[in-house]
Amino acid sequence: MSSGREVKGAAAGMAMILTYLLLVMASGQVDPLAFARLLSFYLRSTFALWLMVGLLFLFGKLCLQARKGVDKQSLLTMGRSFAGRLDANRGVMMLWPPFLFATLMASFNAFKQAVLPLAGFSLDPALAALDRSLFFGIDPWRVTHAIFASPEATQLIDRAYHGWFVPMSVGVIVCAWLPASSYRLRTQYLLSFIMVWTVIGSLLAFAFPSAGPCFYSHFVGPSPSYDALMSKLAEGQAATGSPLVSLRIQAKLLAFYGSDTLQVGAGISAMPSVHNALAALFALAAFKLNRKAGLLLASYAAVIWLGSIHLGWHYALDGIVSIGLTLLIWRLCGHLADLLEQPPARLGVQPAIA
Numbered sequence: 001m002s003s004g005r006e007v008k009g010a011a012a013g014m015a016m017i018l019t020y021l022l023l024v025m026a027s028g029q030v031d032p033l034a035f036a037r038l039l040s041f042y043l044r045s046t047f048a049l050w051l052m053v054g055l056l057f058l059f060g061k062l063c064l065q066a067r068k069g070v071d072k073q074s075l076l077t078m079g080r081s082f083a084g085r086l087d088a089n090r091g092v093m094m095l096w097p098p099f100l101f102a103t104l105m106a107s108f109n110a111f112k113q114a115v116l117p118l119a120g121f122s123l124d125p126a127l128a129a130l131d132r133s134l135f136f137g138i139d140p141w142r143v144t145h146a147i148f149a150s151p152e153a154t155q156l157i158d159r160a161y162h163g164w165f166v167p168m169s170v171g172v173i174v175c176a177w178l179p180a181s182s183y184r185l186r187t188q189y190l191l192s193f194i195m196v197w198t199v200i201g202s203l204l205a206f207a208f209p210s211a212g213p214c215f216y217s218h219f220v221g222p223s224p225s226y227d228a229l230m231s232k233l234a235e236g237q238a239a240t241g242s243p244l245v246s247l248r249i250q251a252k253l254l255a256f257y258g259s260d261t262l263q264v265g266a267g268i269s270a271m272p273s274v275h276n277a278l279a280a281l282f283a284l285a286a287f288k289l290n291r292k293a294g295l296l297l298a299s300y301a302a303v304i305w306l307g308s309i310h311l312g313w314h315y316a317l318d319g320i321v322s323i324g325l326t327l328l329i330w331r332l333c334g335h336l337a338d339l340l341e342q343p344p345a346r347l348g349v350q351p352a353i354a
Contacts, residue, residue, distance in 0.1 A: 006180070008340045009187040010096035013194055017100060020198045021107045029114040034262045038109055041264065042102035050098040050173050057177045093186075097176040100190060101169065108197050112267025116202075117258070119209035121219045127210055127271060127315045128223075134316060141213065141229045144310040151236035154310065155244070160300070161307035162245045164275060167282050167297075187337040188330070189285045195329045196281060200322055201274040212270030214250050214312035219268075229312050246311040272322035273314045279304040280326040 024030060131140050148157060172193060175186045211219045216226040237244045256266040279301035287294030305323070308314035 004343065005183055005187075005341045006093045009183070009190075009337070010092045012336070012340060013096060013100055013187075013190055016191070016194050016198065017103050017107065020111075020194075020202070021103060024107050024111045024115060027115045029118070030110045031260075031262075035106065035110050038262045038264070039102065039106040042106045043098075046098045046102040046105075046169075046173070049169065050176060053170065053173045054177055093180065094176045097172050097190060100194065101172045104194060104197055108201060109264065109267065110262055111202050112205075112269060113256075113259070113262055116206060116209070116267060116269055119206045121209055121211040121215075123208050123210040123271060124212075124216055124220045127317055128213070128216070128226075130317055131315045139225050139229075140309045140316040141226075141312065144306055145229075145232060148306075148310065151239045154233065154236045155240055155242060157303065157307045157310050158244045158246050160303050161275075161311060161313075162249075164279060164304060168278055171282065171285070184334075184337050184341060185285065185288050187340060188334045189281070191333040191336055192281055192284075192326070192329050193278075195333065196274060196277045196326060199329065200272045200277050200325055201269070204272050204325075205269045208271045210270040210315075210318075211268050212312065212314055212318070214246075215254070215268060218254065226312065233312065244311070246313065250312070270314050271318045272325060273308055273318040274322070275313070276301070276305055276308060276319035277322040277326045280323045281330065284326070284330045 025032070025035070128139075132138065134140070135143060145154075148154065172190065175182075175190055178186055213223075213226045213229060216223045217230075233244060233247060237247060253266060253268055256263045257268055259266070279297075283294055283297040283301045286297040301323070305316075305319040308319055309316050
């Protein structure tokens, strides 16, 4: 059952990704050569990270063994354990997460830059109005800036918000090196990761097109409120003398928008928020491992939601919707992981009825 479930889990995940890739390419908006270059970049980067994480796992095992005492037999046991990961079945477990990450990221980059702009940014006025209604007539960013009023607080939120990339990429690669006994959690997490990008970040982003507060004036029209937010962020940056990562990236995204070449990490979209969705996914997975880890990452997810508002990236509703959707995806992928773990039904031989 162990070998079959790894193959089935990998097949299900790769089928989802390849379907997404084919739909992106079928749009006719993506240059195949440009996509190939983007995919090559992600494959090289991802497998370098995969190797680094694998070496860290091996180093950790050696350190644990050293505490118990190292002898010839223990080294042979570790060697056999590592060699076991190189057989066909365990090899699937090790190799599909980095392929998943590289192919998914390249496909999403292509979609967000070449396909998503076709949808425009028609939903921003409605989302801005709904945000004010949720906060009793006040723009949510004014609430966060009233609570976290100092430029130094904004700097901390900015650093925490963009630290999200580390668990986003490393979490998938760690799944490649976890033991076979973690199959259910690994599969649930990886399938959920795929659906966050394809359903929340792509399908629903196209259905509910919006640019976000930081780009409102550029793509929608004059907005005294959001212009005030961006001015406040720029003033805080000047006061500390330390640049905000958000302002730098927002300027780059505007510069890249409409470019004929595919850029790593480019593209503009607000609703629903992938950033918030993945932060919620980290917390859900962490709760399966350890309650304290879950609470820590749930707190981080709350910081991400506040930061997405505070830094002008998202409307408050973007995060609320994406977190709710992530909870549904997590449950759905848990049921799918259970189905994939079951052995194939055996057909019994029925006696002929005369």
